[in-house]
Amino acid sequence: MTAEVNDVAIRAQGLSKSFGAVQAVRAAEFTVSRGEIFGLVGPDGAGKTTIMRMLAGVLRPDAGGILVDGVDVGAEAERAKLRLSYMPQRFGLYEDLTVAENIFFYGELFSVPRKERLARSTELLDAAGMSPFRRRLAGQLSGGMKQKLGLVCALIHTPQVLLLDEPTTGVDPVSRRDFWAILYNLRESGVTILLSTAYMDEAERCSRLALLHGGQIRYCDTPARLKQAMPGALFAIASPTPRALRTAVAGQPGVLGVLLMGDRVHVRVDDPARRLPELRDLLAGLGVPDGAILATEPGIEDVFVALLGQEAPT
Amino acid sequence: MNARRLFALAYKETLQIWRDPRSLAIALLMPLMQMAMLGYGVSLDIKHVPLCVYDQENSQQSRALVDRFVSSGWFSISRTLGRQAAIRDAMDRGECIAALVIPVDFSRQLATTGSASVQAIFDATDVNTTNIALGYAEGAVAQANAQIAAQWAAAHGIKPSLVGQVDLRPSTWFNETLDSRNFIIPGVVAVILALVGAQLTSLTISREWERGTMEQLISTPVTALEVMLGKLIPYFVIGLVDAGFCLVSAVYWFGVPFRGGIGTLFTTTALFIIVVLGIGYLISVRIRSQLGASQIALLVTMLPTTLLSGYTFPIDQMPAPIQALTLVVYPRYYVTILRAIFLKGSGLTDLWVPLLGLTVYAVAIIWLAARAFRKRLD
Ligand SMILES: Nc1ncnc2c1ncn2[C@@H]1O[C@H](COP(=O)(O)OP(=O)(O)OP(=O)(O)O)[C@@H](O)[C@H]1O
Ligand SMILES: [Mg+2]
Numbered sequence: 001m002t003a004e005v006n007d008v009a010i011r012a013q014g015l016s017k018s019f020g021a022v023q024a025v026r027a028a029e030f031t032v033s034r035g036e037i038f039g040l041v042g043p044d045g046a047g048k049t050t051i052m053r054m055l056a057g058v059l060r061p062d063a064g065g066i067l068v069d070g071v072d073v074g075a076e077a078e079r080a081k082l083r084l085s086y087m088p089q090r091f092g093l094y095e096d097l098t099v100a101e102n103i104f105f106y107g108e109l110f111s112v113p114r115k116e117r118l119a120r121s122t123e124l125l126d127a128a129g130m131s132p133f134r135r136r137l138a139g140q141l142s143g144g145m146k147q148k149l150g151l152v153c154a155l156i157h158t159p160q161v162l163l164l165d166e167p168t169t170g171v172d173p174v175s176r177r178d179f180w181a182i183l184y185n186l187r188e189s190g191v192t193i194l195l196s197t198a199y200m201d202e203a204e205r206c207s208r209l210a211l212l213h214g215g216q217i218r219y220c221d222t223p224a225r226l227k228q229a230m231p232g233a234l235f236a237i238a239s240p241t242p243r244a245l246r247t248a249v250a251g252q253p254g255v256l257g258v259l260l261m262g263d264r265v266h267v268r269v270d271d272p273a274r275r276l277p278e279l280r281d282l283l284a285g286l287g288v289p290d291g292a293i294l295a296t297e298p299g300i301e302d303v304f305v306a307l308l309g310q311e312a313p314t
Numbered sequence: 315m316n317a318r319r320l321f322a323l324a325y326k327e328t329l330q331i332w333r334d335p336r337s338l339a340i341a342l343l344m345p346l347m348q349m350a351m352l353g354y355g356v357s358l359d360i361k362h363v364p365l366c367v368y369d370q371e372n373s374q375q376s377r378a379l380v381d382r383f384v385s386s387g388w389f390s391i392s393r394t395l396g397r398q399a400a401i402r403d404a405m406d407r408g409e410c411i412a413a414l415v416i417p418v419d420f421s422r423q424l425a426t427t428g429s430a431s432v433q434a435i436f437d438a439t440d441v442n443t444t445n446i447a448l449g450y451a452e453g454a455v456a457q458a459n460a461q462i463a464a465q466w467a468a469a470h471g472i473k474p475s476l477v478g479q480v481d482l483r484p485s486t487w488f489n490e491t492l493d494s495r496n497f498i499i500p501g502v503v504a505v506i507l508a509l510v511g512a513q514l515t516s517l518t519i520s521r522e523w524e525r526g527t528m529e530q531l532i533s534t535p536v537t538a539l540e541v542m543l544g545k546l547i548p549y550f551v552i553g554l555v556d557a558g559f560c561l562v563s564a565v566y567w568f569g570v571p572f573r574g575g576i577g578t579l580f581t582t583t584a585l586f587i588i589v590v591l592g593i594g595y596l597i598s599v600r601i602r603s604q605l606g607a608s609q610i611a612l613l614v615t616m617l618p619t620t621l622l623s624g625y626t627f628p629i630d631q632m633p634a635p636i637q638a639l640t641l642v643v644y645p646r647y648y649v650t651i652l653r654a655i656f657l658k659g660s661g662l663t664d665l666w667v668p669l670l671g672l673t674v675y676a677v678a679i680i681w682l683a684a685r686a687f688r689k690r691l692d
Contacts, residue, residue, distance in 0.1 A: 053529075053691060056533045057533065058529060058532050058533050058689070058690060058691050059690065059691045059692055060690060060692060077689075078535055078537075078689075081533060081534060081535045082535050084533075085533075086529075086530065086533040087530070088526070088529040088530055088533075090526040090529070091526065092526055092527055092529050092530030092531075093527065093530065094326065094330065094525075094527055095525070096329070096330055096333045096334065097326065097329060097330070101326070101329060104322070105322050105325075105326050106534070108318050108319060108321070108322030109319055109322060109534040109535065109536050110534065110535065111316065111318055111319070
């Protein structure tokens with residue numbers, strides 16, 4: 001094995017999958033290096049779950065090859081499963097089993113030695129802030145707790161590759177913070193993480209992102225470079241009536257896109273030197289003060305909208 | 315095959331059964347209820363029992379009695395006979411299940427003494443039907459009596475209660491003691507085990523699909539064979555407990571004599587349980603909803619066990635093509651075996667033919683079940 005191959009945790013080549021007439025994934029190609037946190041971002045139905053399922057070896061691709069931790073998933077799915085953990089989008093643990101019973105079950109399925117299982121589950125439950133809930137039925141946990149339990153069960157056998165499908169959707173901010181603290185720790189220990197997310201702040205934390213649309217990977221790069229790739233420049237305008245402002249600005253010459261961000265409106269223009277005075281004039285006419293308009297750095301949400309040409313999820 | 319994974323699956327399944335009221339009810343309550351219900355005999359509403367009449371007198375009064383039988387709707391006259399010996403032939407040919415014989419001096423006896431006896435003969439091969447028909451005959455005679463008594467009392471000025479009236483003398487042919495229990499209870503046990511066994515396992519895989527736990531389960535290195543065995547082991551234990559309950563109550567509750575050996579009973583029962591659990595599991599793998607799976611399991615076990623196992627309808631009384639069909643119906647073998655163990659005290663060697671049938675079935679079902687489950691979403 002060459003050093004380059006050793007460094008690759010996940011490689012997908014020409015991955016395709018159709019359900020009847022629906023092409024869920026079309027010729028997806030990407031490579032994830034060891035220790036990366038790789039994000040899949042895209043609107044509903046973009047094909048995120050389908051890609052994850054194929055990587056996890058539970059769905060057979062129509063075409064294409066997958067390598068996970070050096071194992072060909074198409075040929076040796078069962079061997080690949082020893083090295084990875086997959087947390088499905090829908091809660092996949094047993095609600096009629098307690099926290100401890102679920103952990104025991106998944107530990108045993110991966111033949112984790114007893115001592116190691118006990119030590120690891122103590123450590124993971126502590127990190128997740130869930131130690132007091134060992135005897136609680138999984139079905140009686142809050143949404144955030146459930147997801148953290150899912151992560152604990154996924155990590156009980158120390159996988160090399162972790163696949164998380166929208167792990168923090170519907171999770172409260174405190175649990176999300178715990179969750180990400182665990183993920184960063186894992187990355188330190190060399191675990192590769194591939195996750196899909198609907199949250200733009202989470203996408204920003206990934207080392208690299210794949211922007212998915214209509215089953216195709218449109219862009220794949222670091223968040224910083226994706227921002228650079230965004231055409232035009234961005235101004236943020238604060239306004240007490242952002243919706244009205246959005247309507248007024250949209251359709252002006254040189255305006256490429258307008259995005260509502262809370263009480264501000266992000267306006268993307270082709271040529272900032274030329275368009276700023278024009279915008280100022282327009283705003284003056286609307287009674288918006290001069291200081292309300294500022295040049296701003298794009299967030300990943302702006303990039304998402306600019307590159308995929310549509311509203312981001314959330 | 316990995317022993318730890320197998321144990322983990324069996325343990326998990328046991329916990330789930332223990333915490334699922336529906337599974338618990340099927341495992342523990344259903345055998346009790348079914349045993350009570352089926353054991354005490356299903357009362358079928360039978361109409362138009364074919365009746366042969368040998369009316370030796372053919373008087374107005376004898377014809378009035380026959381009319382009572384027919385007008386109730388319970389009987390319909392299939393033939394009128396001219397001699398006693400014809401009854402046997404008619405029954406052999408299946409032309410009638412009951413025969414009514416009215417003596418030549420019927421109306422004279424009634425007129426002089428106020429009472430007369432008639433004979434009713436039943437083909438008791440099918441004990442259930444016989445019991446019901448017997449009840450109908452008694453009802454018809456009672457109605458006739460009420461009328462005769464009223465007429466007689468009016469004519470003689472005596473209170474009707476003092477009149478002796480028509481006396482029905484029933485006799486049964488082909489199964490003289492009419493002891494159906496010994497025959498039916500072993501069949502009931504087979505029906506219950508088939509129902510309960512297939513119901514329980516029909517839920518086991520479909521439950522994982524329905525609750526969304528399957529996707530994560532199949533992303534682990536667990537093998538399909540481990541899933542099958544790990545899930546079937548707890549149900550096998552439950553099946554044995556249920557079988558123990560049914561068989562013990564057959565002996566101590568319903569008083570069926572037990573003449574065979576425990577070892578023979580255990581071996582054959584275990585084999586039968588494997589077959590029914592395997593069938594339920596196969597259905598569960600194919601149908602991804604619990605409700606659908608349990609309904610199909612009900613259909614697949616209920617129809618053959620109640621209709622074709624010979625539990626109520628004797629196999630040798632069925633038309634030849636149906637008899638041939640029963641050969642592929644697994645409960646048939648177990649019903650035959652149970653009856654032989656209970657009533658004749660047969661051992662494994664006496665029973666090699668049905669035992670072979672059951673074994674072939676068990677091996678085939680388990681083979682199919684082991685191959686049916688795929689660790690794939692599509
Ligand atoms: N089992 C299936 N049968 C039929 N169509 C499917 C199946 N799974 C996915 N699809 C279709 O494939 C497309 C991609 O679905 P997928 O679940 O991968 O999207 P997603 O990006 O995960 O969306 P979401 O954000 O809603 O989870 C959708 O159009 C979906 O309807
Ligand atoms: Mg999805």
